[in-house]
Structure formats: C-alpha cells, structure tokens
Amino acid sequence: MKQEIKQEIITPLWEELLRKSIVNEEQLSKISKINIKKEEIKQVIKNYPMSINPYYLSLIKNENDPIWKQCIPDIREIEDEFGFEDPLNEEENSPVYGLTHRYPDRVLLLISNRCAMYCRFCTRKRKVGIAYKTMSRENILKGIEYIKQHKEIRDVILSGGDPLLLKDLDIEFVLKKIREIKHIEIIRIGTRVPCTLPQRITKELCNMLKKYHPLYINTHFNHPDEITEESKRACGLLADSGIPLGNQTVLLNGVNDNPDVMKRLMQKLLTIRVKPYYIYQADLTKGTNHFRTKVSDGIKVIKGIRGHTSGMCVPHFIIDAPGGGGKIPILPDYLQSYDGKTIKLKNYRDLDYEYVDPY
Ligand SMILES: *Cc1c(COP(=O)(O)O)cnc(C)c1O
Numbered sequence: 610m611k612q613e614i615k616q617e618i619i620t621p622l623w624e625e626l627l628r629k630s631i632v633n634e635e636q637l638s639k640i641s642k643i644n645i646k647k648e649e650i651k652q653v654i655k656n657y658p659m660s661i662n663p664y665y666l667s668l669i670k671n672e673n674d675p676i677w678k679q680c681i682p683d684i685r686e687i688e689d690e691f692g693f694e695d696p697l698n699e700e701e702n703s704p705v706y707g708l709t710h711r712y713p714d715r716v717l718l719l720i721s722n723r724c725a726m727y728c729r730f731c732t733r734k735r736k737v738g739i740a741y742k743t744m745s746r747e748n749i750l751k752g753i754e755y756i757k758q759h760k761e762i763r764d765v766i767l768s769g770g771d772p773l774l775l776k777d778l779d780i781e782f783v784l785k786k787i788r789e790i791k792h793i794e795i796i797r798i799g800t801r802v803p804c805t806l807p808q809r810i811t812k813e814l815c816n817m818l819k820k821y822h823p824l825y826i827n828t829h830f831n832h833p834d835e836i837t838e839e840s841k842r843a844c845g846l847l848a849d850s851g852i853p854l855g856n857q858t859v860l861l862n863g864v865n866d867n868p869d870v871m872k873r874l875m876q877k878l879l880t881i882r883v884k885p886y887y888i889y890q891a892d893l894t895k896g897t898n899h900f901r902t903k904v905s906d907g908i909k910v911i912k913g914i915r916g917h918t919s920g921m922c923v924p925h926f927i928i929d930a931p932g933g934g935g936k937i938p939i940l941p942d943y944l945q946s947y948d949g950k951t952i953k954l955k956n957y958r959d960l961d962y963e964y965v966d967p968y
Pocket residue numbers: 709710711712715716717766936
C-alpha cells in the first residue's frame with residue numbers, strides 16, 4: 610500500500626526533464642560545453658523564446674554543430690528584414706482560432722503551443738511558446754465543433770506546438786471528441802517529441818493512443834545524430850501500438866543541406882521504423898532566413914537518394930506555397946519531355962532513356 614502511494618507522487622521522467630529545461634542566457638552560460646554571447650541571446654529570447662531540455666541539449670557535441678544550430682538562439686533571428694510572420698497565411702484560412710482548413714477533406718487543429726524544444730527555424734515562431742497564445746480548452750472545443758459541422762472533413766491533423774506536451778488525459782479528451790464524429794476517418798498527430806524528448810513516449814501514452822485507431826503519427830527528425838537509443842525505443846513503442854510513423858524534415862542550411870547527410874538520415878529513420886514522408890523547403894518565415902537553402906539544394910538531395918538507396922527512403926520534396934497555396938512537390942528532371950506519345954527520361958545516373966506509349 611505504501612509503495613503504491615509513493616508511485617503516484619513520482620513525477621514522470623519526461624516532466625522532470627521538461628522542468629529542467631534551459632530557458633535563459635544565464636542558465637545556458639553555465640553549461641561548460643556552451644560558449645555563448647549572453648547579451649545577444651538575451652535580446653533574441655525577448656522575441657522568440659528558448660527552451661532546451663537536458664536530453665536534447667545532451668545531443669550537442671560541438672559548438673555550431675547541427676544540433677546546436679537547431680536549438681541555440683542566433684542574433685540573426687532578430688536582424689531579419691525580410692520574411693513573414695505567417696508565411697502560409699494560416700491565420701487567414703482559419704475559421705476558428707487554431708484551426709486551418711485549407712484542403713478540401715482535412716484540417717489542421719493546433720491543440721498546444723508548447724514544444725519540448727523551440728526550434729529556431731520554426732514556421733510558427735509567431736506563436737509557439739508565447740504564453741498568451743496558448744490554446745484554451747474553449748478554443749479547442751470550437752475547433753471540434755467546426756469539424757462536426759463540416760461533413761467533408763475526413764482527416765484531422767493535431768498539431769501545435771506539440772500535441773504530446775499535453776498530459777495524457779488532455780490528449781485523450783480531444784481524441785475522444787474527434788472519434789465521436791462519424792465522418793472522421795483518420796486522425797494524425799504531428800509531434801517532434803520522439804526526436805526532442807523521446808522519454809515522453811510512455812507505455813501509458815501508447816495504451817491510450819491505440820484506442821483511437823486509425824491513428825497516424827508524423828514526427829520530425831532533421832539529422833542522423835538525433836537518432837539515438839532513446840528515440841529508437843520511443844518509435845518502437847509507438848509502432849508496436851500499431852501507429853504508422855512518418856517523418857517530416859526541414860531542409861536547413863548547415864544542418865542537413867547535403868545529400869549524404871540526408872541519405873543517412875532517411876536510412877536510419879527506417880531502422881527505427883519511421884517512413885520518410887516529406888522534406889520541406891524552409892518557409893519564408895521572418896527570423897529564419899539564415900537557415901534557408903536554395904531550392905536546387907533540395908533537388909540535389911532527392912537526386913542523391915532516389916535510386917541510390919532503398920525506395921522506402923525517398924520522401925517528397927515540398928514547397929509549401931507562400932500565401933497558403935498548399936504543398937507542392939518538386940521533382941528532379943526525370944521527365945525531360947513528353948509529346949503525348951514519346952517520353953524522354955533521365956535515370957538516377959543521369960543516363961537518357963526513351964519510352965514510347967504503345968497505343
Ligand atoms: C500540411 C497540411 C495539411 C496536411 O497535408 P498532407 O499533404 O495531407 O499531409 C493539412 N492542412 C494544412 C493547413 C497543412 O499545412
């Protein structure tokens with residue numbers, strides 16, 4: 610009996626890790642391997658919050674390495690002249706605060722604005738981690754009511770922020786309500802915790818999630834160094850619960866804008882049972898210009914993967930059209946010309962081939 614009571618008082622490891630997150634320049638400067646410009650960081654985090662939990666921090670090996678660049682604030686974030694607060698016009702296509710209905714049959718519903726780590730390149734920099742922009746339960750209920758009223762919606766994508774930063778009970782509250790809606794076929798969760806705080810994936814969470822199938826999770830890894838024993842365990846638990854896992858990567862200058870790094874990342878994702886889904890060209894978000902690569906770099910990445918390794922490794926390279934036009938796939942020039950009969954092609958080794966329609 611005594612034992613049981615004690616169990617209940619213990620805070621889960623993931624909450625403990627989150628509580629120990631680094632959120633200001635003073636805490637950051639105390640970490641031996643981190644050599645920072647305190648004054649600059651102080652300025653940046655007035656605009657865009659920082660939060661790095663001890664797990665993600667432990668992945669940094671050297672100053673300015675790919676992990677560092679994703680989580681340590683950079684003065685260039687507040688020096689940007691160019692860019693948009695809301696590059697995808699999510700607020701305009703939003704009938705209810707936190708819900709974006711852009712495509713015919715699916716909606717994006719933000720249910721949290723917190724994350725286990727605030728990525729410096731985030732498209733939703735304008736709202737993540739900012740206290741007064743939290744999603745209230747009232748707001749979420751309005752979003753769910755909208756979904757109920759719109760019978761054309763068959764797919765709900767829960768996003769944020771990170772939905773899995775909510776407590777199990779709060780996540781279940783939302784899942785249950787959505788599952789009660791007859792016309793909803795699938796639910797998807799977009800979460801970066803398998804990468805940034807894999808300890809969040811617990812047996813209890815998985816047992817709850819699997820009651821709401823068909824449920825899909827898309828996670829977000831950007832570099833092979835993010836794939837660790839812990840993230841492998843987290844993805845394994847989710848997969849064992851019958852949840853198909855996909856991955857969305859953002860193409861980032863100095864992090865992964867290299868075909869070999871990207872190929873390795875995609876291969877390693879498959880080893881932890883995650884199927885590469887999208888690689889995004891970085892959006893035109895204000896405060897993220899130093900991360901942006903040229904579109905040609907993304908094309909080179911796809912060219913460096915397709916044919917050179919398992920087809921399962923190849924994601925779609927996407928430009929999310931500025932202003933809210935939606936996701937558009939960009940392909941290397943495999944198709945050189947097609948006159949309705951003869952198609953001229955290039956293969957993965959740049960060799961020319963021709964195929965003629967037989968009819
Ligand atoms: C990305 C996105 C979706 C989902 O797109 P899929 O291509 O179906 O994965 C839905 N709504 C919005 C607003 C999005 O940005």
